Amino acid sequence: MTGTLAPSRTDAPARVRPVSPLRTELRRGLGPWAGAAAALVVLVTMYGKAPQWQTRWTDVTGLLHVVVGLLGGPVALAAGCRQGGRDRRRGTAELWESVPRSPLRRLLVAVAPSALWPVAGVLFADAVCLLAAWPYVSAGRPYLELLATDAVAIAALGVLGHLAGRLAPWRPTALLLGIVGYIGLAIGTYTNAKARWLGPAVEYRYAWARTVWWFGPVSMAWTAGLALAALLAYGARTARLRALALIPLAVAVTAAGMILRLPPNNGPWHVDPALTRPVCDGGAPQVCVTALDRKLLPAVSEALAPVNARLRGLPGAPARWAAGPLAPRPGDVALLDPVADAVRGRIERADRYRNFAVMQLFSDTCRQGDLTGPDAERVITVNTAVIQWLAPTPDGGPDVVGTQPYIDRLRSRSPAAQRDYLARYLAANPCHPDEVPIP
Incomplete structure (x- = not known):
């Protein structure tokens, strides 16, 4: 007796999933x-x-x-x-x-x-x-x-x-x-x-x-x-x-x-006040940045370390270097925004950053009528020489006529004599030519 075969399960129509x-x-x-x-x-x-x-x-x-x-x-x-x-x-x-x-x-x-x-x-x-x-x-x-x-x-x-x-x-x-x-x-x-x-x-x-x-x-x-x-x-x-x-x-x-x-x-x-809060190191002069840039503080401190070593303990030295929109205090010297010279958490050109800081320290704040007389031009030359001695301009910078002899004299002195001259220079009023000591 021949039986009827049951339909195979594979013969059933495949169920097609609708495509969205x-x-x-x-x-x-x-x-x-x-x-x-x-x-x-x-x-x-x-x-x-x-x-x-x-x-x-x-x-x-x-x-x-x-x-x-x-x-x-x-x-x-x-x-x-x-x-x-x-x-x-x-x-x-x-x-x-x-x-x-x-x-x-x-x-x-x-x-x-x-x-x-x-x-x-x-x-x-x-x-x-x-x-x-x-x-x-x-x-x-x-x-x-x-x-x-x-x-x-x-x-x-x-x-x-x-x-x-x-x-x-x-x-x-x-x-x-x-x-x-x-x-x-x-x-x-x-x-x-x-x-x-x-x-x-x-x-x-x-x-x-x-x-x-x-x-x-x-x-x-x-x-x-x-x-x-x-x-x-x-x-x-x-x-x-x-x-x-x-x-x-x-x-x-x-x-x-x-x-x-x-x-x-x-x-x-x-x-945002939380971002402008000052964050400072323990140096002298102190280096301060905003909380926004606190990871850059070690790099900024390291860039300014050679200058701070010369300024430490001198009368007239800045109380702190301030980078960013910090509330001003007496004795502050404004720094360049560190991010302008920073690449991935480090100061790429520490010499340039240091030079700008010293230029800010000795920036001209004279009023109209000051810095006049026969010695005025010499005072400007001495100011440039002191800046170049403390923090030379990167890549040589501009060659100001008459500065090199003063720079050579400062470099030839003993550390004690250099420190003594810098103290006298910081104490003088750069707007009065007769008060500015000549190296």
Whole structure:
């Protein structure tokens, strides 16, 4: 008897997992390339300026804010425009219209690569730069709210570029839009008008400042509100949905009004007292920096050590060397911002830094009518000679006529005689030529 074979389990139809339209859109087209381009342009620009930002959180986030907005913004605009005009150029727009989804939902899926991929690229670049600065910073924190604001602005620019591409799908439109976007962002970045704080790339380089707490969220509402209003106005097919575009538009206008009420000069930035707190060494004269640069204090102290060895214990020597916006005290001598000569936590040109400090110590504070008479020119020459003796100008510096004999005399004296002369020079008034001792 022949039996009936049971159907094999392998003969059953395979169950196919539906593919998400959003995932498909994110993986195809120009989106991944736009993210890579945004990351590359930010990283290359930041790499070229690395010595300027690897010492302070305020510097790295401030420069990232400018670079991402000024360079990443046009990339997002151009890439979004190119992506938006793809279906019209390929003649597949009618095929999309036949998909059983609402027009607004189809638009949101199509616009996702233009908005998300450039954001992914700039966030990756942000993370790389923050990690590169982390070993060398002293205090404070990265302004993550600024970086989040930049990410929202890049997404908004990608959305607006995508809509522009749908309206004008010709190939040159993307390039033209990127160029126009760069020019517009540059004008907004470097103008002095109050409206510049509305732009996503405003430069403000004061290291000891932070933004008011509400600036980041309000800036996000401004850029996101514009993009969402444009999406609803373009993608809605009914009057009710178009009316909804007024809500994000009202939010954007309200946010813009708050930003425009900021002070014209400093905008949302104000001094952070925690960053301007003095941090000093135990030397004499004392060397003080702000808490923001406390990791640089050993390097600054080491750079000034040869000068301090000569000045220690002398009447008229500075009470302290002060670098940064410290509250002034009697006997202070202002130092150059150490970050100007610092690279990755060290003073790269200690001789130049030391020379500037001595020049500040013997800087001309004379009033009009002082430093006159037949010996005035000789006093200027002696002042230059003393500076060159204590801290020679790097690479030789300017050869002032008449200084070398005085320098040679000072160098030929015994340490005790040198110290005695320096004490007399510090005690004299350099604005009265008859009081200045001649080496």
